[in-house]
Amino acid sequence: MLNRRLFVKYGLLGGCALGLGGLGLTLQKGRPTDAPEGGLKSLSPRQWATLVAAVAVINPGSEKLASAVALKTARKMDRLIASLDTDLQGELGLILSLLENPIAGAIFDGNFRPFSSLSAKRRSEVIKAWQVSSINLRRAAIKSLLGLVHSCYWSQPETWAHMGYPGPPALGGASGG
Amino acid sequence: MGEIIKASELDAPLSLKTKVCIIGSGAGGAVLAMRLAEAGIDTVMLEAGPLVSSEDFTLREDEAYPLLYQDRGARVSGDGAITIMQGRSVGGGTTVNWTSCYRTPEPVLRHWSEVHGVKNLTSKRLEPHFEAIEKLLSIAPWPESLSNANNRKLFTGARKLGWQVEPTRRNVAGCVSSGYCGMGCPVDAKQAMHLTTIPAALKAGMTLIAECPVLRLEKEGARVSAVVARAQAVGDAEPKGQMIRVEAELVVVSAGALNGPALLLRSQINPGGKVGKRTFLHPVVAMIGRYAEPVHAFYGPPQSVASHQFIKPQPGGYGMFIESAPVHPMLAASVLPASGLEIADLLADLAHMGALIALHVDGFEDEGGSVSLRSGGLPKLDYPVSRGLAAAMKLSHKRLAELSLAAGAEWVASLHPEQMILRNKADLKRLDGLEYGAFAHTIFSAHQMGGCAMGHRGVVDEHFALRGMDNLYVVDGSLFPTSLGVNPSQSIYGLAHLAAEEIAAAVGVKL
Incomplete structure (x- = not known):
């Protein structure tokens, strides 16, 4: 369902894109992506595919740095989102649907395929473009998504060595006692 | 009991x-x-x-x-x-x-x-x-000698520039x-x-x-x-x-x-x-600075120094004060508006990174924001970032950059999606070419x-x-x-x- 708040806030253009995108999604499927171990807690399979495709390019890792895919960042996000208030869950789901949206992508970005079916290079370009988009809805959406992805990825101990972060001291609940 | x-x-x-x-x-x-x-x-x-x-x-x-x-x-x-x-x-x-x-x-x-x-x-x-x-x-002033390197940079930079600076008082x-x-x-x-x-x-x-x-x-x-x-x-x-x-x-x-x-x-x-x-909200903009030596801003008291040099209303109508912020991995990563290898490169410097924040004094010339209800009953805060506040934020970024560079930073970076690295005072004018306001850069509030x-x-x-x-x-x-x-x-x-x-x-x- 179209989120009325976002529609009112971002006006007709963003709202139409969302509405059209809803139609578009019924016509064109994204890349199917296996559900995580234990099943999905908050996202739909379609939203999950979008999220996995996004985290893969947001934190791709390197030779010495495990990727977000390897660290199961998307699974962690699905679980975190499930613990949020229903309103917030709905908004995050909507952000993923908006990102996946092939009709809006065709209108604004020249992409005729859903986000999850784009190449990694193209997905990175889409994320960059949204960050500086003239449509505030897109800037807000990508800001929320990036914030969550980074929070879930860079808080994982496997990433700490890359940053030269030794981790917390053995005090309080971190003392293991 | x-x-x-x-x-x-x-x-x-x-x-x-x-x-x-x-x-x-x-x-x-x-x-x-x-x-x-x-x-x-x-x-x-x-x-x-x-x-x-x-x-x-x-x-x-x-x-x-x-x-x-x-x-x-x-x-x-x-x-x-x-x-x-x-x-x-x-x-x-x-x-x-x-x-x-x-x-x-x-x-x-x-x-x-x-x-x-x-x-x-x-x-x-x-x-x-x-x-x-x-x-x-x-509650007592925190001794300068016990401040962490990130906070000492605030002392050093402010003193070099002749700006007011003092230790904060802490409830510890x-x-x-x-x-x-x-x-x-x-x-x-x-x-x-x-x-x-x-x-x-x-x-x-x-x-x-x-x-x-x-x-x-x-x-x-x-x-x-x-x-x-x-x-x-x-x-x-x-x-x-x-x-x-x-x-x-x-x-x-x-x-x-x-x-x-x-x-x-x-x-x-x-x-x-x-x-x-x-x-x-005391709306906050931040700037990170990269220092040659490690500053380990994830350890030590996160905030023990402040400057109220610019507390009176500045152009744009807002006063502001400057403090330090801790640089833990998730906090840093979630406010850096980058992705892909760019953010990985930035974060590789985490141990050398300091962070300064400018907190803007709202409510004197403006009405601030307003709370209404989300459909489920939780608070929804609408807070317009006015033209005046955006102008104040740009000026604050310049001052944070100036302070960090005076404290010895090799470079400073604003938190814009189009990453802007400034290496010297002459670079500060490059901030004029950047957009300021809602969605243009990272803004947060802890107050x-x-x-x-x-x-x-x-x-x-x-x-x-x-x-x-x-x-x-x-x-x-x-x-x-x-x-x-x-x-x-x-x-x-x-x-x-x-x-x-x-x-x-x-x-x-x-x-």
Whole structure:
């Protein structure tokens, strides 16, 4: 369902894109992506595919740095989102649907395929473009998504060595006692 | 000894009667509760978040923020442009704040008197209350020699530029400089409410119910007849446990600057249509600086130095003050608007990275933001980033950059999506080419104030009583008619300490 708040806030253009995108999604499927171990807690399979495709390019890792895919960042996000208030869950789901949206992508970005079916290079370009988009809805959406992805990825101990972060001291609940 | 009840463990609805019911356990509610309970007044305190202690503080960001912050650490303004850091556990913001304590500045109190008609909050009247709080919470200036490298950079840069700078006063006793104040002090050194005033109130007989968000206030005419809450276990998206009902002679909302107004709005209590209006954030912009030597800004007291050089209104209409911020992995990564290899490259320098923040003083020339309700009843904060505020933020970025470079930074970076690295003073003008305002760069807030303003035109009168109601009071940062230009915790402690006398008097007890 179209989120009325976002529609009112971002006006007709963003709202139409969302509405059209809803139609578009019924016509064109994204890349199917296996559900995580234990099943999905908050996202739909379609939203999950979008999220996995996004985290893969947001934190791709390197030779010495495990990727977000390897660290199961998307699974962690699905679980975190499930613990949020229903309103917030709905908004995050909507952000993923908006990102996946092939009709809006065709209108604004020249992409005729859903986000999850784009190449990694193209997905990175889409994320960059949204960050500086003239449509505030897109800037807000990508800001929320990036914030969550980074929070879930860079808080994982496997990433700490890359940053030269030794981790917390053995005090309080971190003392293991 | 009073009882501690974990609402989520109740196996039947709970109904209580008491003299005073306090909603919220942060800087306002807890100080008030201690004074009332110690005066023998029957008091029940309800807190939405969990009762946690140093044993629960794992110092991992991915565990601390969901456990200890509003909206599991994901609270943002209504349009998503401003990240809002706000505590949610027993102790409220005091469990997770960075310990900086200031008395309410004299010019702010004078402004409240002259413009908002708050005539009886004078420095003289507040003095004994601030003194009592300073003693109780061990508030004292933090020695420069014990500041971490990130804070020392603020000292160094400001002194080189001839700017005012001073150590902050911190509410700590036995601080080991771990650097994890924002994730709950692991050694119980921070004199937060869950370690000080709340145990004192419990010792004096108060009942504390945790994991107990209040849904609404029930009214009979101009009286609140009952406080209706529902248990919410840690990790549950919404309250779905047993119902809790408290009937009290007097009810105090101390739920903070966003949740308090939202509770009143949910209860259809909105005198003059002003509840939730004039909400202030000290909107923050940050700048990171890269130093040749490691600064390890993830360790050591996160905030122990401040500069109020630019506290008077600057071009754009806003004054600002400068402080340091800790640089933990998740906090840094979530505010850097980069992705892909770019962010990995930036974060590879984390140990060499310092961070300075500029906090803008809102509410003097502007109306701030306003709180309304989301469809599910949670607060929704609309906060317009005006042209004036955007201009002030640009100027602040220049000053933060100038300060960091003076302190020896090799480069500084603004938090814009189009990454802007500045290496010398001549580079500062490049900031002129960048967009400023909502969605243009990272903006956040750790200080939420206002929404139930005190004053002759405000929601609350000078006795802390909500206008139009006979037994409903407000005691927290939502009372402020403007922001403060300093970290707000001590102003809230002091006001609550004073408010206790008014509220005790309202139930027939002289303190």
